[in-house]
Amino acid sequence: MIRxxxxxxxxxxxxxxxxxxxxxxxSGQLPPPFNYYLEEALTEAKCLxxxxxxxxxxxxxxxxxxxxxILINDEVFEVGKTLCKEMRGSERLAFFICTAGSVISQKSExxxxxxxxxxxxxxxxxxxxxxxxxxxxxxxxLEQKVESKQEKITNRYSxxxxxxxxxxxxxxxxxxxxxxxxxxLTASALMTPVKSISGVIGIGKGVRYRExxxxxxxxxxxxxxxxxxxxxxxxx
Amino acid sequence: xxxxxxxxxxxxxxxxxINQSSPYPPQMKGELGADELTRQLLDAGVEAQEILTSGLMxxxxxxxxxxxxxxxxxxxxxxSAKAMNAAMIHLKPYFASGAAKQKGTFIIGTVMGDLHDxxxxxxxxxxxxxxxxxxxxxxxxxxxxxxTAVRENPxxxxxxxxxxxxxxxxxxxxxxxxxxxxxxxxxxIGGAPVNEDFCKKIGADAYSSDPQGVVEFxxxxxx
Numbered sequence: 001m002i003r004x005x006x007x008x009x010x011x012x013x014x015x016x017x018x019x020x021x022x023x024x025x026x027s028g029q030l031p032p033p034f035n036y037y038l039e040e041a042l043t044e045a046k047c048l049x050x051x052x053x054x055x056x057x058x059x060x061x062x063x064x065x066x067x068x069x070i071l072i073n074d075e076v077f078e079v080g081k082t083l084c085k086e087m088r089g090s091e092r093l094a095f096f097i098c099t100a101g102s103v104i105s106q107k108s109e110x111x112x113x114x115x116x117x118x119x120x121x122x123x124x125x126x127x128x129x130x131x132x133x134x135x136x137x138x139x140x141x142l143e144q145k146v147e148s149k150q151e152k153i154t155n156r157y158s159x160x161x162x163x164x165x166x167x168x169x170x171x172x173x174x175x176x177x178x179x180x181x182x183x184x185l186t187a188s189a190l191m192t193p194v195k196s197i198s199g200v201i202g203i204g205k206g207v208r209y210r211e212x213x214x215x216x217x218x219x220x221x222x223x224x225x226x227x228x229x230x231x232x233x234x235x236x
Numbered sequence: 237x238x239x240x241x242x243x244x245x246x247x248x249x250x251x252x253x254i255n256q257s258s259p260y261p262p263q264m265k266g267e268l269g270a271d272e273l274t275r276q277l278l279d280a281g282v283e284a285q286e287i288l289t290s291g292l293m294x295x296x297x298x299x300x301x302x303x304x305x306x307x308x309x310x311x312x313x314x315x316s317a318k319a320m321n322a323a324m325i326h327l328k329p330y331f332a333s334g335a336a337k338q339k340g341t342f343i344i345g346t347v348m349g350d351l352h353d354x355x356x357x358x359x360x361x362x363x364x365x366x367x368x369x370x371x372x373x374x375x376x377x378x379x380x381x382x383x384t385a386v387r388e389n390p391x392x393x394x395x396x397x398x399x400x401x402x403x404x405x406x407x408x409x410x411x412x413x414x415x416x417x418x419x420x421x422x423x424x425i426g427g428a429p430v431n432e433d434f435c436k437k438i439g440a441d442a443y444s445s446d447p448q449g450v451v452e453f454x455x456x457x458x459x
Contacts, residue, residue, distance in 0.1 A: 024309030032259040118314045165402040
């Protein structure tokens, strides 16, 4: 069964500290014009009506750790070694799709490639935060649901990361039979709206939740790694 | 006086002071910006080429070095690029007429299967700010589009960007096909998951971990 949700901006827990960090400043220290830009973007974000998400729980996954694959029904997901390990013990898998919607995605893209790339970047960062917050909300809903069965969930993992190829998104989306919360895929497996995420969460009595840490990823120049390492020295 | 003004212009670019009404950066509030100062310099008879090479480019170079050293983040670089663009509006007619010349052409795109473009955009801005014509092909770009652009712009250098480990593999195919179609084309690669070893493995000509590195590569090969 596919479960679908519409989220209001106000019910999401947005990580403002992280937004400010990505913009290069410590919490509460955003100077003009970034503080105005963020305020403008937040005002608009509060009116967003297309933040959506959905998940589908699939029973009896076969996790082939030696082959770095997961089998669901007749579909083979080439998830890679790391993910196979993270999904170990899963009795069921929840595949999900979330989006911050087309409004903020388009606004960000238009500004980034047009009149005001700085404001566009602020929208881009906020859009990413919104879709991740929607993912958190979805994950929390799922967690509450499985707790009644004394089950636990893993963290969520997405194609494109941890060696899971993005083109597996075609298989993932096919599980939703068209009910994809308004998110579509290009031929090269890119999601539209841009500010969307998809992925998988393991469910079972024996699974464990691990924070998504930099040790899982090979990206050495990633901004999140730089922030983690305390490299952000803000002011010019 | 001219040198002082060019130095000031470079600071406006470095610190992202766009124009007089811009409140950023706070320490330059109320001052002119790159927009007005470029106009003043042109009106005073300073050549567009000199404004580019002695005013704008040093500012972009300094912000590029700061970005490399993690002293500034993306928004500050974007502010610099915005200041640079405000100045370039005044200079573009001189480039169009041939009175001022750019160093060469750089074709850039995020490889097919990948839509991340902030890093690519930063490189494009930095390269343009250092005196090159930039042709930005966007995201999810296949070999055919790169090859068409190279054929239309002989001697251009190509830049490939990817953010994902799962899409960086497309760089190999694209690099190979570009070099087969237009032998001698230089290809630079960049993005979070790639490195020098990967660059060598796929037959690309340069890897850079930051935008300034691309500028340095271009300067060593083209300028």
